[in-house]
């Protein structure tokens with residue numbers, strides 16, 4: 172039976188941390204730590220391997236290097252780093268500057284190229300290898316391509332799709348990489364696009380889950396044998412207690428999203444270990460992508476641990492999570508792959524007073540520890556700027572508790588544990604599950620098709636006609652023979668040949684001639700789950716002449732959320748460049764700090780603009796985040812903002 176292989180790693184002390192505060196100890200293949208509430212009681216957690224503070228990047232890599240063989244056998248590998256913020260996940264996966272400090276990901280890539288070259292040499296050039304790479308992050312539950320710089324991203328992120336049981340991200344850039352050196356360059360450039368910020372616990376905290384996927388395909392031109400496997404390396408964002416991180420509003424939202432996805436992950440692990448029929452994968456993008464226990468292949472989890480008292484509760488929570496995760500049974504993987512049973516070298520330290528936990532007490536502690544951040548008790552008395560400590564704590568507790576409640580309510584997980592099912596109940600429940608899946612699948616298919624159509628329109632709005640064409644073609648697969656889709660494809664094809672004759676730039680200009688509202692609505696339509704798209708939004712976005720386009724979707728069985736507002740008139744067209752759109756987005760954000768970053772804008776002017784936007788929103792009955800200021804002219808009409816200032820603000824932005 173395959174299980175998730177878990178390797179625990181304790182990071183060394185950092186500047187400002189002292190030996191006396193160390194509470195996490197590594198010995199042989201176990202981690203031990205005192206109970207935070209009763210220091211005389213010690214918890215121990217056995218794992219497949221344990222690396223103590225002295226363990227180098229080279230030694231850690233030796234634990235996972237053999238996965239490359241598995242990959243070349245045409246199998247999938249998932250390696251993910253889990254742990255509290257500041258526990259060393261990014262250091263472990265990516266590493267730092269010097270070559271001795273390179274992490275698992277660059278080392279794996281070097282090993283892949285070595286093996287590829289070796290294979291070529293051994294087969295006298297008859298076997299060739301092609302490696303392609305994609306790299307993306309999940310930030311606030313949205314997927315962004317890290318090969319695309321933040322200013323060129325689609326705000327709504329990329330959609331996910333189920334493909335033969337695997338979750339794939341639609342529209343990701345995939346780059347072929349010919350050498351390990353080429354990989355390093357691409358990888359470090361893409362890393363600059365990752366969302367990181369300083370929090371109190373980590374100066375360079377990763378605020379997103381980052382996923383590197385490398386697909387390795389080998390072909391033997393003599394025998395015709397082909398093999399392809401994908402290795403996914405995931406640096407999860409760290410779980411954190413906002414009361415300790417003293418996060419600001421933006422960090423708190425990120426954090427709630429990180430905590431939510433990690434909470435869902437914990438729920439998935441719990442459901443899997445209890446062998447429940449329903450695993451809540453779909454509750455977050457990260458869990459859908461990670462699909463723990465669903466992939467055929469190997470899964471290795473690196474459990475990163477910070478050694479000191481300051482992380483005590485987070486560490487216990489991570490240990491309990493890992494302790495559950497190791498019980499997950501995976502689908503069978505390639506049998507010729509054997510992982511080392513022991514760590515490559517013992518890095519343990521000795522610490523007395525170790526009492527093994529009973530299964531029962533561990534279960535109880537696990538639950539308590541996993542939910543500790545939600546319990547609402549402050550462990551560390553920190554205040555945040557602008558809010559009283561109590562308010563601050565209450566806010567984040569409410570936010571997280573609300574999210575958790577939503578998940579629990581949605582999935583009915585907060586119901587009391589049911590008694591074991593009888594055989595008959597079991598059959599009925601399986602049939603219900605099957606039925607539900609079928610219904611879901613049907614809805615999903617339409618949803619997916621419609622997503623492509625909407626993405627296509629969005630690409631049109633952004634002037635990306637080739638991508639638009641591709642998306643319309645994908646949509647057509649879901650709605651074969653759909654006249655409107657076919658017309659759009661024909662138009663774009665004609666345009667494409669036109670582009671070849673004229674310059675790309677002129678076409679881009681022409682295609683960006685859409686209203687801000689259209690751009691906004693297309694974003695909204697795209698981010699909203701398809702079954703709840705408002706008819707009005709869709710109508711605006713597809714423009715008035717296209718109502719037949721909408722009707723045709725209705726014929727396909729798509730249901731609209733609300734009644735269409737026939738009187739709705741979209742605002743007049745304006746030509747908007749990306750720079751103008753960026754400026755308006757900043758002003759419409761009402762975020763004074765961001766507005767003050769605009770050229771020539773001081774605090775007073777920033778406040779005036781934010782106030783104006785707020786007042787406009789209050790006066791209208793539109794959604795809260797509807798773009799209040801729709802063009803430069805409107806911006807120039809705000810009191811105290813001259814036309815020259817508008818030009819300056821706009822001119823100071825990077826395109």
Ligand SMILES: Nc1ncnc2c1ncn2[C@@H]1O[C@H](COP(=O)(O)OP(=O)(O)OP(=O)(O)O)[C@@H](O)[C@H]1O
Pocket residue numbers: 181182183185254255256257258259260261262263267373375376377378407408409410475
């Ligand atoms: N094994 C190690 N050896 C030396 N330094 C380490 C090690 N692990 C972590 N560090 C250092 O600890 C700090 C925090 O590590 P890192 O940024 O990797 O944490 P993280 O878990 O990725 O945090 P977050 O979730 O906030 O992104 C960094 O300064 C890093 O250099």
